[in-house]
Amino acid sequence: MMHARDFTASGVATHEDAGQLLEQFCERFAEHVKVTRSASGARLETVIGSADIAVSSNRLDIKLRCPTAAMLFTIRSMVAENLFELSAGNALDLNWADGPQPSAIPNFREISVVDAYDVTPHMRRVVVATDDAKHFVDGGLHARLLIPPKDREPVWPHTEPDGRIHWPKGDDALTIRAYTIRSIDLGRDQMNIDFVVHDGDNVPGATWALTARPGDRAGLIGPGGGGVPAARKLILAGDETALPAIARIAAAMPVEADLRVFLEVADKHEEQPLTSDASIDVTWLHRDGATAGTTGALERILRDIVPASDPETYVWAACEQKEARAIRAFMKGETAREQTNFSIAAYWQR
Ligand SMILES: Cc1cc2nc3c(=O)[nH]c(=O)nc-3n(C[C@H](O)[C@H](O)[C@H](O)COP(=O)(O)OP(=O)(O)OC[C@H]3O[C@@H](n4cnc5c(N)ncnc54)[C@H](O)[C@@H]3O)c2cc1C
Numbered sequence: 034m035m036h037a038r039d040f041t042a043s044g045v046a047t048h049e050d051a052g053q054l055l056e057q058f059c060e061r062f063a064e065h066v067k068v069t070r071s072a073s074g075a076r077l078e079t080v081i082g083s084a085d086i087a088v089s090s091n092r093l094d095i096k097l098r099c100p101t102a103a104m105l106f107t108i109r110s111m112v113a114e115n116l117f118e119l120s121a122g123n124a125l126d127l128n129w130a131d132g133p134q135p136s137a138i139p140n141f142r143e144i145s146v147v148d149a150y151d152v153t154p155h156m157r158r159v160v161v162a163t164d165d166a167k168h169f170v171d172g173g174l175h176a177r178l179l180i181p182p183k184d185r186e187p188v189w190p191h192t193e194p195d196g197r198i199h200w201p202k203g204d205d206a207l208t209i210r211a212y213t214i215r216s217i218d219l220g221r222d223q224m225n226i227d228f229v230v231h232d233g234d235n236v237p238g239a240t241w242a243l244t245a246r247p248g249d250r251a252g253l254i255g256p257g258g259g260g261v262p263a264a265r266k267l268i269l270a271g272d273e274t275a276l277p278a279i280a281r282i283a284a285a286m287p288v289e290a291d292l293r294v295f296l297e298v299a300d301k302h303e304e305q306p307l308t309s310d311a312s313i314d315v316t317w318l319h320r321d322g323a324t325a326g327t328t329g330a331l332e333r334i335l336r337d338i339v340p341a342s343d344p345e346t347y348v349w350a351a352c353e354q355k356e357a358r359a360i361r362a363f364m365k366g367e368t369a370r371e372q373t374n375f376s377i378a379a380y381w382q383r
Contacts, residue, residue: 113196146249176255210238213277264347275351286311326353354379
């Protein structure tokens with residue numbers, strides 16, 4: 034049923050093998066969102082809205098539905114970008130009949146660095162100012178950070194009529210990484226973003242945080258991705274990349290909620306206090322010299338505790354891709370949990 038405040042858009046994609054294109058599209062998204070296939074096409078449900086796609090020989094009829102115009106924009110550009118990417122080499126024509134057609138990206142905001150400091154030896158907090166911090170309060174915990182080339186006036190993206198985002202190229206090309214808005218200070222129009230300072234030769238996200246100076250400019254597209262689960266009993270598991278999201282979920286939980294948190298970090302110096310009105314039990318798992326993303330500790334602990342937990346418990350995990358896949362396979366294949374009762378995400382890839 035359509036809700037009074039729903040925003041919708043419909044599009045038609047023509048492609049010589051629309052069936053195969055839809056197949057690849059669903060395969061790509063199955064890891065991140067709920068995909069339901071039917072004889073006539075597919076339905077994708079995300080936390081920010083849904084996409085119904087009907088297929089005929091050379092045509093995909095796409096209907097998008099979201100609670101806000103900004104979310105509709107996000108889904109439309111995501112659908113468009115992925116369809117064009119997957120149809121590489123074969124002509125794809127994509128036209129949108131209705132829905133907002135902005136040329137500026139509605140959920141883009143420029144940010145500027147106010148301060149940067151170490152929270153722990155390997156977690157650097159960058160405090161950023163925006164003219165609209167309120168924009169980031171609802172609709173997801175995360176954003177895409179757009180890092181402009183050093184010492185150049187930033188050129189920001191805009192939209193194409195086919196729904197894709199036009200990204201600046203060449204010397205103006207941006208580097209894009211996903212981060213969590215750790216906390217928002219509405220009074221000052223400022224936000225904290227916590228960056229893991231990890232190993233690697235070419236690590237633009239971590240380097241941006243390490244070298245950030247007051248006045249440095251960057252962009253954010255968001256909010257998006259997962260939000261605060263509505264459940265009152267939660268198991269939250271993650272490595273340090275998930276620590277900002279877990280901290281924000283914990284801070285948002287009401288007093289009657291019950292949280293069990295498992296955080297894998299390098300060692301005890303990487304522990305941080307988590308504040309919550311809820312009842313919260315935090316277990317820190319130390320790698321003690323092992324390489325990040327290799328211990329399997331989060332998977333082991335979830336295998337131990339999820340089967341014995343109340344079936345109403347919402348299970349949330351975010352970590353390295355391989356471990357996230359193993360946890361998702363366990364949750365889907367070896368527990369009787371409803372898919373609506375867990376969210377398992379890959380936050381980085383080794
Ligand atoms: C929804 C979402 C929210 C996220 N929130 C946060 C957040 O709040 N804070 C945060 O720090 N990260 C967060 N991440 C993870 C972050 O996007 C990745 O770690 C990203 O790869 C970092 O970019 P980079 O430029 O530093 O390294 P990249 O250029 O992406 O990678 C370079 C090399 O570094 C390795 N690498 C990347 N990340 C790590 C790591 N954490 N530990 C060890 N090796 C690594 C890669 O394997 C690669 O070899 C989030 C990811 C997602 C999807």
